[in-house]
Amino acid sequence: MKVIRTVADMGEEALAIIRSSKSYGFVPTMGALHEGHVSLIRRAANENDIVAVSIFVNPTQFNENDDFEKYPRNIEADLALAEEAGADIVFNPEPEDMFSDKRDTLVMPNKLTNHLCGLSRGKGHFIGVCTVVSKLFNIIRPEKAYFGQKDAQQALIIQRMVHDLNFPVKIEICPIIREDDGLALSSRNVRIPENMRHEALSLSRALTHGKALIEDGATNAPEVINAMCEKVIEAGDVEIDYIDIVSTETLEDVAEIDDLVLLAGAIKVGGVRLIDNMLAAPAGK
Ligand code: AMP
Numbered sequence: 001m002k003v004i005r006t007v008a009d010m011g012e013e014a015l016a017i018i019r020s021s022k023s024y025g026f027v028p029t030m031g032a033l034h035e036g037h038v039s040l041i042r043r044a045a046n047e048n049d050i051v052a053v054s055i056f057v058n059p060t061q062f063n064e065n066d067d068f069e070k071y072p073r074n075i076e077a078d079l080a081l082a083e084e085a086g087a088d089i090v091f092n093p094e095p096e097d098m099f100s101d102k103r104d105t106l107v108m109p110n111k112l113t114n115h116l117c118g119l120s121r122g123k124g125h126f127i128g129v130c131t132v133v134s135k136l137f138n139i140i141r142p143e144k145a146y147f148g149q150k151d152a153q154q155a156l157i158i159q160r161m162v163h164d165l166n167f168p169v170k171i172e173i174c175p176i177i178r179e180d181d182g183l184a185l186s187s188r189n190v191r192i193p194e195n196m197r198h199e200a201l202s203l204s205r206a207l208t209h210g211k212a213l214i215e216d217g218a219t220n221a222p223e224v225i226n227a228m229c230e231k232v233i234e235a236g237d238v239e240i241d242y243i244d245i246v247s248t249e250t251l252e253d254v255a256e257i258d259d260l261v262l263l264a265g266a267i268k269v270g271g272v273r274l275i276d277n278m279l280a281a282p283a284g285k
Contacts, residue, residue, distance in 0.1 A: 002088065023144075024143050025050070025146060031057060033077070035185055036148055037085075039174060044146050047172075053082045057073065058128060058132040063122050063124055098132070107127065108123075116242060116266070117153050120242055129154055150184055155171070184275075184276045199236055199237055200272075202231060205235075206228040207277065210228040215281070216283075217283065221256065237270075241267060244263075258282065261280055
C-alpha cells in the first residue's frame with residue numbers, strides 16, 4: 001500500500017491509474033478508522049482494481065474549533081486497518097497543502113442543507129464538506145466513490161452535487177455498521193464517557209422504536225417523533241439536537257407517513273455529538 005502525503009504526488013498517481021485503464025474506487029474518511037470505514041473499503045476493494053482512501057480531518061467542516069481539535073486521530077492504526085481492508089493507496093495530506101491562504105472558492109449546496117444537521121451545525125458545515133469532497137474528487141479522480149448511510153444527509157447532498165455539477169464519478173451508498181448493542185459505529189464513540197453508554201444507546205433505541213411504530217401502522221409523524229424523543233429523554237443525561245422524520249428525497253418534514261421515510265436524530269452525550277438514522281416504511285410499502 002502506498003501512502004501519499006502531497007496533492008502533487010496524488011495527482012501524478014491518479015493520472016497513472018487512469019492511463020492504466022484499471023477500475024478505480026475511492027473512500028473519503030477523516031480517519032480514526034473503525035469497522036464502518038472498513039466495510040466501505042472492503043466493498044470498494046471487491047468492486048475495483050485500485051482503491052484509494054483519503055484520511056483528512058477537514059478543518060473547513062467544523063464550526064467549533066474545539067470539536068476539530070478534539071477529533072480523534074490515529075494515523076498509524078489507520079494505515080494498518082486500511083491496508084488490511086484492501087486499500088492500495090492512502091492519501092493523507094496536510095491541511096496547508098489542501099487549503100491555501102488565498103483560497104476563494106466554495107461549493108455550496110442549497111435546499112438540502114435547510115434540514116437536520118444543516119440546521120444544527122449551520123450551513124457552513126455542508127459547504128465545507130462539498131468543497132473538500134469536490135477537491136478530493138478532482139485530485140484523486142476516481143470512477144466510483146463510497147459513502148456511508150450513517151451520514152444520510154451528507155450522502156444525499158454529495159449525490160445531488162455530483163449530479164448538479166456533472167462530476168464523472170458514481171456514488172455508492174453503503175449500510176450503517178453497528179455494535180452488537182445497536183450503537184452506530186463512529187470515530188467519536190471513543191470520546192463517549194464509559195459510564196454513559198446507556199445514554200449513547202438511547203438514539204438507536206429511539207429510532208428502532210419509531211421504525212416499529214411506523215411498521216405497525218402509525219402514520220402521524222409528530223406523534224412518532226414524540227415517542228422517539230421520550231425514549232431518549234428516559235435515558236437521562238442526554239441533550240437532543242434533533243429527532244425528525246423526513247422525506248428521503250428532499251429531507252423536508254413529513255406530516256403523514258404513507259411511504260418510505262427517513263428517521264434521523266442527533267444527540268449530545270457527555271459533550272459528544274452522535275448522529276444516527278433509519279429508513280422506515282408502512283407495511284406493504
Ligand atoms: P468520517 O470519517 O466520519 O467522515 O466517515 C467516512 C465515511 O465513512 C463516511 O461516508 C461515513 O458515512 C462512513 N461511515 C462512518 N461511520 C459509519 C458506519 N458506522 N457505517 C457505515 N459507514 C460509516
